Every structure is written in structure tokens, then in C-alpha cells.
Amino acid sequence: MSRAAPGLARDLPWVGAREPWAVLVSEVMLQQTPAARVAGPWRAFLERYPTPAALAVAPLSEVLTAWRGLGYHRRARDLQRAAGMIVERHDGRIPTAVEDLRALPGVGEYTARAVAAFAFGAHVAVVDTNVARVLARAVAGRPLAVREAREEAAALLGRRDPRRFNQAMIDLGALFCAARPRCGGCPLARVCAWRAVGGEDPAPASAHVTRRQAPFAGSDRQWRGRAIERLRDGPATTSEMHRHLVGLEPARRRRVLDGLIADGLVTQAREGFALAGAPRVAR
Numbered sequence: 001m002s003r004a005a006p007g008l009a010r011d012l013p014w015v016g017a018r019e020p021w022a023v024l025v026s027e028v029m030l031q032q033t034p035a036a037r038v039a040g041p042w043r044a045f046l047e048r049y050p051t052p053a054a055l056a057v058a059p060l061s062e063v064l065t066a067w068r069g070l071g072y073h074r075r076a077r078d079l080q081r082a083a084g085m086i087v088e089r090h091d092g093r094i095p096t097a098v099e100d101l102r103a104l105p106g107v108g109e110y111t112a113r114a115v116a117a118f119a120f121g122a123h124v125a126v127v128d129t130n131v132a133r134v135l136a137r138a139v140a141g142r143p144l145a146v147r148e149a150r151e152e153a154a155a156l157l158g159r160r161d162p163r164r165f166n167q168a169m170i171d172l173g174a175l176f177c178a179a180r181p182r183c184g185g186c187p188l189a190r191v192c193a194w195r196a197v198g199g200e201d202p203a204p205a206s207a208h209v210t211r212r213q214a215p216f217a218g219s220d221r222q223w224r225g226r227a228i229e230r231l232r233d234g235p236a237t238t239s240e241m242h243r244h245l246v247g248l249e250p251a252r253r254r255r256v257l258d259g260l261i262a263d264g265l266v267t268q269a270r271e272g273f274a275l276a277g278a279p280r281v282a283r
Helices: 020-030 035-048 052-056 060-066 074-090 098-102 109-120 129-140 146-157 162-175 193-197 220-232 238-244 250-262
Strands: 266-269 272-275
Touching: 020 035, 020 074, 020 109, 035 060, 052 074, 060 074, 060 220, 060 272, 098 109, 109 162, 129 146, 129 162, 129 193, 146 162, 220 238, 220 250, 220 266, 220 272, 238 272, 250 266
Parallel strands: none
Antiparallel strands: 266 272
16 A cells, blocks of 8 residues: 555655565665665665564675665665664564664664654654755745744644655655756645745755755765775775775875774775675785
8 A cells, every 4th residue: 555645656666665674774775865776776675684683694794785876885884783773672673663763873863753654654744855845835935943844744744644644745845846846737836835925945944955965976975985886896905995996195095995994884904905794804
């Protein structure tokens, strides 16, 4: 059964999912990653790690390999840590309460509320960047602070089905009230507060709305990804890794590698570098 409202549902495999582990994995993958890039990895990840227990005991190097294509690899590390906590503290079952979900590594307020609402039908409103744009533009017609956005969402939820309401709001923001709004055909166009009052777009200054990121090309994020991609093929000697990161000045190359080591994603020994949890470092 789909959790989206008629006419707004996007063709995404996790829409309608109610198995708590599947919902949690989808929400973590969707953090900072477009939905179109998540569908394939989500299915493959769940096939490989169908339960928190399966993920908790896997080598991190294998988890990082299964995370290929999603970026922001600390999410994979945190999801594995969350799986371990679920096994140790909750007998392998995803907790139902928002506060217990919020205590899991890598799970923020939105993700905790999304899992509670979509997996368990908890009567909570979720506010991501899509919903925040709808609230600021269509509902308030002005920028909203964090508390105001949550209060507006809760008031709109009222006694409605939390699964259908929250998914409809997310899809409305993704399909129509996007960063570049597509007001033509929007179901809320006739009642949109921003269209009525005019003026500057209130969404960019509103809480929960994602700010435009710095360009990916040439960023440390890109070079971190290149380093991890090389190590997915196996450990690398120091000289091999430096050749793979050719184009980076030595100080920045060191910063990228040190950052991966500090994040617990890469290990270094005298012989070279490897993904954390890999059986050995290259010789």
C-alpha cells in the first residue's frame, strides 16, 4: 500500500515500505543524496544486509564498497554503528520512539521522525527541505524558524494519516515546490500564500531548507571519493595512493587522507592505506 497521496506519488521503491529496517536504510541514504541515485543501491544494500544484525557484523570495508555511488561515506559508517546499537540495546529491532531513534548514530531529528511515521505510523510530522519549502511558501508566505516550521507541519497534520500526509508533503515539495518552483499545475497554487503576497522567495531563508552547496568538482568531497574508490579495489601503497590523487598539492592530499583516517573510514600502516576493516594493508 502506497503511503503517498493520489496524484503526488513518485515512482520510488521505498514509497510504501513499512519494514522498519528498510525505511531506516532509505532515510539514511536519502540524506544529502538525490532520490534518483538511491533506488539501485537501496535494493542492493538490503539484499546484502537484510537485517541490522547482518550489517553490524560486516567488515566496514565491505560496507563502504556496498555504499558505492552514494557519497558521504560517513553515513555508511554511522549506519553500521546504528545497527550495532540496535542489536545491543534493542534486541535487533528498530526502536519505535522518536527519542530512541534520535539516539542512534547518524540519525537526526528528521530521520527519526520519518522512520517513526513511515515505519510505525507514529503521529508525527516530518520536515525535510522539501516540506520546509512548502511551509514557507504556500502556508506562511514568509521565512520560518525551526520551531515555527515544526509547529506549522504539526498543525497541518492534525488527525490525518501520518504516512500519507508526510509523503504527500515531501512529494509536493519535490515535484512542484522545488528549489526552482514549478507553480504551474501545483495543487496549492490557488491558495499559496507566497503567490498571494508576492515579494522575495521566503524559502531560502527558512529553517530546514538546504543551502546551495559549493561545487563538487575539485572539492575535498570529490577527492575523498576518489581515494575511497581506489581502496575499494584493495589496499594501496603510499606511492600508489599519491599517484591516484595526482593533481592535489601535497598539503591538501595529506588533509584529504588524514580526514578519511580521522573519520574511521581508512587505515594507514607503514606499508600504505586500506579501507577500515580490510584484511590487510598493501605490501
